[in-house]
Amino acid sequence: MVQAAVEGVQIIRERMLAAQSRQKSYADNRRRPLEFEVGDHVFLKVSPCKEVRRFERVRAVAYRVALPLDFEGVNLVFHVSMLRKYVQDPSHVIQHDTILLKDGLKYQEQPVAIVDYQVKSLRSKDIALVKVVWQNHSVEEATWELKEETRAEYPYLFQS
Structure with a gap:
């Protein structure tokens, strides 16, 4: 019984080493060394x-x-x-x-404006979201935030 367990562990180790070796070879092919010189x-x-x-x-x-x-x-x-x-x-x-x-x-990043609203429907509830544009970022970098948390933290965004 103990011998079978030891053999099973040995097989698992060999397979793990093979998988690690395979993953390392894939990673090494994609990785390239980055070096910079003064003035670059x-x-x-x-x-x-x-x-x-x-x-x-x-x-x-x-x-x-x-x-x-x-x-x-x-x-x-x-x-x-x-x-x-x-x-x-x-x-x-x-x-x-x-x-x-x-x-x-x-x-501290501050929100500038809300540019979109969305309601996400889950199985048992609906979640209201707002798309917020942040200071020092473009509209393309806006993020979806929970409406209620955003309203509680930044009420001035909802005044208009």
Whole structure:
């Protein structure tokens, strides 16, 4: 009985190793090493977020990035996963918005307007949603939020 269990565990281990090896070979084919030189131009990928956020220092694979003066107080060290290679083109002009940072390098996203309403029907109830456009973001980046939570937190959006 014990021998059968040991053999079963051994078979499971072998199959898991085979699966891990297969997954690693797929991942390695898609992964390419990213290295930057001094003077390279990069895009900094920052995800839009509606909560309070803090820019934090990263360990391991990181680069120090020279940012515009508007970003004074932001840590200049970023993980390589947040950077994308950019081939400089003189005709390409990038407009960036200034984000006001509070003490502790925090910022608070504020909703600007509600652009759409929707009622999602589940089996036993209906959920009212609103599509909210956030400050410093375009209409394409608007997010769906619960109507009642949004009304409680930002009543001025519902006055008109």
